[in-house]
Amino acid sequence: MRSVVLIKPPGYLLRLSSMEKAESVSESIIRSLSEGNMKVLDQLYDSYRDDFLRWAGQRFHVKNRDDLLDAWHDTMIMFYEQVRDKKLTQLTCEVKTYLFTIGYRRLIKWHKRNEKIDLVEDVNANNDIDESINVLEQEEINEQKEKLLMTAILELPNKTRQILIKRFMGKMSIPEIMAEMEYGSENAVSVTLSRGLKQLKKLIMERMASQKEWKR
Amino acid sequence: MEALDQTLIERYLANEMTTTEKSHFEKRLALESELQQELEEYKLVMEAIKLAERHELLQRFRDRDKILDRKSRNYSIRPNRRYWVLSAAAIVMMVIAWRFFIQPAHHADQAQDFPKDSTIIQQNLPVQQDTPQEDKLKNEKKEEVKKVTTKPTGKELYADNFEPYTDDSLNPTSRSDEDEMSALEKFQLSYWNRNYNEVLVAFQKLSPAQQENDNLRFLKANALMALGQLDEAVIILNGVSKNPKSMYKTEALYYMALCDIRKGHFDSSRKYLSDYLKDPDALQKAKAKKILTNLE
Numbered sequence: 001m002r003s004v005v006l007i008k009p010p011g012y013l014l015r016l017s018s019m020e021k022a023e024s025v026s027e028s029i030i031r032s033l034s035e036g037n038m039k040v041l042d043q044l045y046d047s048y049r050d051d052f053l054r055w056a057g058q059r060f061h062v063k064n065r066d067d068l069l070d071a072w073h074d075t076m077i078m079f080y081e082q083v084r085d086k087k088l089t090q091l092t093c094e095v096k097t098y099l100f101t102i103g104y105r106r107l108i109k110w111h112k113r114n115e116k117i118d119l120v121e122d123v124n125a126n127n128d129i130d131e132s133i134n135v136l137e138q139e140e141i142n143e144q145k146e147k148l149l150m151t152a153i154l155e156l157p158n159k160t161r162q163i164l165i166k167r168f169m170g171k172m173s174i175p176e177i178m179a180e181m182e183y184g185s186e187n188a189v190s191v192t193l194s195r196g197l198k199q200l201k202k203l204i205m206e207r208m209a210s211q212k213e214w215k216r
Numbered sequence: 217m218e219a220l221d222q223t224l225i226e227r228y229l230a231n232e233m234t235t236t237e238k239s240h241f242e243k244r245l246a247l248e249s250e251l252q253q254e255l256e257e258y259k260l261v262m263e264a265i266k267l268a269e270r271h272e273l274l275q276r277f278r279d280r281d282k283i284l285d286r287k288s289r290n291y292s293i294r295p296n297r298r299y300w301v302l303s304a305a306a307i308v309m310m311v312i313a314w315r316f317f318i319q320p321a322h323h324a325d326q327a328q329d330f331p332k333d334s335t336i337i338q339q340n341l342p343v344q345q346d347t348p349q350e351d352k353l354k355n356e357k358k359e360e361v362k363k364v365t366t367k368p369t370g371k372e373l374y375a376d377n378f379e380p381y382t383d384d385s386l387n388p389t390s391r392s393d394e395d396e397m398s399a400l401e402k403f404q405l406s407y408w409n410r411n412y413n414e415v416l417v418a419f420q421k422l423s424p425a426q427q428e429n430d431n432l433r434f435l436k437a438n439a440l441m442a443l444g445q446l447d448e449a450v451i452i453l454n455g456v457s458k459n460p461k462s463m464y465k466t467e468a469l470y471y472m473a474l475c476d477i478r479k480g481h482f483d484s485s486r487k488y489l490s491d492y493l494k495d496p497d498a499l500q501k502a503k504a505k506k507i508l509t510n511l512e
Contacts, residue, residue, distance in 0.1 A: 038276075045280055050288070073277045077270055149264035150271065161268055168230060168262060169269045197226065201261050 026095045033083045036170055045076055048096055052103055060107050071110065075103040084169065148211065152203040160196035167193055221251060225258050307409060373510055374478035377503055380410070380438040381467055400426060407435050415439040430455065430462035437471065446475045466495045470504060482511050 032040045052075070053068050062068055079099055082088035091098055153161060163181065166172045172180070178189045227233050228241055245252050368376070388405045397405070403418035419427065419436050426432055434456045440449035450472060457468035473488035489504045489511075498504065 042276075042280060045277060046284060049281075049284060069281065073274055076277060077273050080273065146267060149260065150267050153264040153268045164265045165269045165272070168265050171230070194222065194226070197258070197261060198222070200264060201257055204260050204264060205257065 026091050029095060030083055030089065030091070033080065034086065034089075036172070041076065041080055044079075044095065044099070048099060051096070052100060055100060056103060056107060059104070060111070062107075067110070068107075071103050071106045074106050075099055078102050078106075084171075144211075148207050149204060152207055153200060155203055156196060156200060160192060160199070163189065163193055164196050164200070221254065225255055228255070229258060229262055368510060370477045370480045370482065373507060374474055377507055378441060378471075378474050378478075380407075380412075380442050381434070381464070381471070382408070386435075399423070400432075403432070403435075407439065410442075412439040412442045416443075430459045431464060434462065434464035434468060437468075441471065441475065446478055450475045466492065466497045467499060469495070470498070470500055473504070473507070477507070477511070486511055 029040055029044065049072055052072050053065065056062070056068050056071065057065075060068075076099070079088075079102060093101075153164075156164075159181070163177060166177050166180070167174075174186045174189050174193075177183070177193075178186050181189070183189045183192075224233075224241055228238070233241060245255060386404060386408055388401060388408050399418060399421040403415060403422060406412075406414035406418050415436065416439055419432070419439075422432065433452050437449040437452040437456065440446070440452070453468040453472045453475070456462050457465050457472060459465055462468070469488045469492040473485040473492065476482070476485035476488065486508065489508050492498050492504050493501060493508075
């Protein structure tokens, strides 16, 4: 397996034990990210954003820089979700290559949908990409449903929303949430969580019912 | 639904069940349609939470974009602006080249335009003695020539002395990209680049208040003069010269004098130039004095 130094190791990596230092930087990045260290995500984002915009700009004749930025945003979100869901635990290529390939595929998809861009050269879009990313790409919620779900969850109080995200997306335990969000007891977290879930389910169901009613 | 079932669903969705618990729960799911329905509804809840997280991530990335863009803007000139600066530099170079290489200075004596012979002729030419009558004729001719050379026409005086007003404060090179330019910036840039037709077009796009501004009107008058539209220029200059608040009120006199010279109204131009020379703020006094001498 290749051991590749991808980006300048951040401070937290320099403070790791000798055994951990022996690991490749990419593995450390994935592990830190899966543990919820969002600074790693920020650093990856910052390190490769401009390179990606240049690289993608050379391959796709995209006049609007915002389109390339959108692709980079989606790429980083996909990467994060893969790591968070433990679908991506190690890489057989550099993180940069992995990210650029996701971005490339995102742009290809966008191209097929809009047919606004011309490809300059073809790239192996399946380059060392775990097949689970395809599943993620296929997980397309239709726009209307997405809007309904977003409207519903944005109605919840911010704190409740944060607890739900931490519990079900961040896979944090009740005690961890209690410590991070400075709750007085585990019970308080559990109650807020249960109420939040029920409330959100109710909001979604109400909206779906009224949508069905409206369609009739 | 029982509270216990909701807890089970929560744990199932959070992937916290043991293998035995999970297997038992899935068996129940296969048998109980109500529980199945409940789970489907909670799956929608999970989708909503996932979307909310994506939404937050997107916001996080947009914030980072702002930081990164601000940083890169501090470190480098934007490509468009760089292009703009290079264009300005190219124009300056072209003007310099035009002045010094393509358009050499015109001498009154054409002989000076030709290279001198390298061979020195030492032969003494036969000198013919002039008679007194011939001397007189020659002197008359010389006088005529002198009169012609020392008394240029209004057209020539105008051509020799008119140059649209400019100073460093009018230099727009450090300003924004053309796409982002305001009408005023376009006006100033066109003037600086000596695109006088564009100056007039840009002037029309200025706001009514700006079109009333005598400093801008003065520049418009100069553009009109450069395009040979003297009558309109004189009207504007007259207004500017009478506005004590205008920074160009003095210079307007000089340009009014030039307009009158061009039209052959030498008396009024003399008056304008005299008034101009009396003003301590006059910037082109040497030129004005020279013109006055030529007019006398």
